[in-house]
Amino acid sequence: MEYSDRFKDYKERYYFELDVREKIETRLRASFPIFLLIFALIAYLFDKTINIGYLPADKIFWSFYLLGAIAFIFAIFFQIKAMHGYSYSLVPxxxxxxxxxxxxxEDYAKINCGLAKAWTKEVYENYLFTCYVAYTSQNTSNNDTKALNSSRSLSSLILAFLLVSLSYIPFYSSSPKGIKDDTKTATTTAATASTVCEGTASTTNETSDSN
Structure with a gap:
């Protein structure tokens, strides 16, 4: 391959890798709402179990919930690895x-005015050629690593969403019974208190009438 063809190829690849970088970072930013959604799902179950002291004995629930939380932590870990720690090289x-x-x-003109422009053009193109080769190689390596971590983060995020979502099934299949019992107890107590109050009021009224 001729020098001019290689120069053109490396130049195109240099700008291609910059475009890939932008696409990867756009994809990483687009995943933030999903992180917030899964965090809300995990936080809700945490609030309904740990915070209020109600701990379902269902092993399936805890398996899904804990594995989902672990997958979510891995998703955060890979997301951070995909976003930080990279240094991209740019053409001056x-x-x-x-x-x-x-x-x-100017330096070549001091040596030979007639050949100064030709020498300068050759050196200048070689400089750009070297930049495109070195910078494209570095940026490609960065993009490959970022893409890998982004893919791992997305996979962990999807797994976390599935596991946490599945944990809601055993949670609501077991906890609503206790919640309903508590609700019934509270309703019965309120009704009893209301009946007692009405009975007391009736007795008081009867006593007043007899007097």
Whole structure:
């Protein structure tokens, strides 16, 4: 492959990897609402069990719930690994490149004015070629690692959602009975208290009438 073809190929790949980086980071940001949803599901069950002291004895519930919580922690771990700890290399700004070009042109002009532009063009293109090769390699490695961690985070997130959602089935199949019993007890107590109050009021009224 000719130098010009390789130069064009590496240049295209350099900008391709920058586009891939943006897509990965967009996908990572888009997953935040799912994190919040699963966190809300876990927090709700936590509030209904640990905080109020009601601990279902259902092993299936605890298996789903704890495994879902663990998967959620892994999802957070991989999400953080996908978002932080990466250093991307970027081609210098046009001002920097222009300054570099003018400097080497000036240096070569002191040696040979007739060949200065040709030498400068060759050195400048070699510099860009080196940048595209080195920077594309680094950015590709970053994107591959970010994509892998993003995929692991998404897989853990889906698993966490499924497990936590499934834990609601045994939770509501067992806990509502106790909740209903408590509700019935409270209703019965209230009704009894109401009857006693009515009976007392009736007795008081009868006593008043007899007097």
């Amino acid at each position: 700004t046009p001002n920097t490149l222009e300054t570099y070009y003018e400097k080497i042109l």
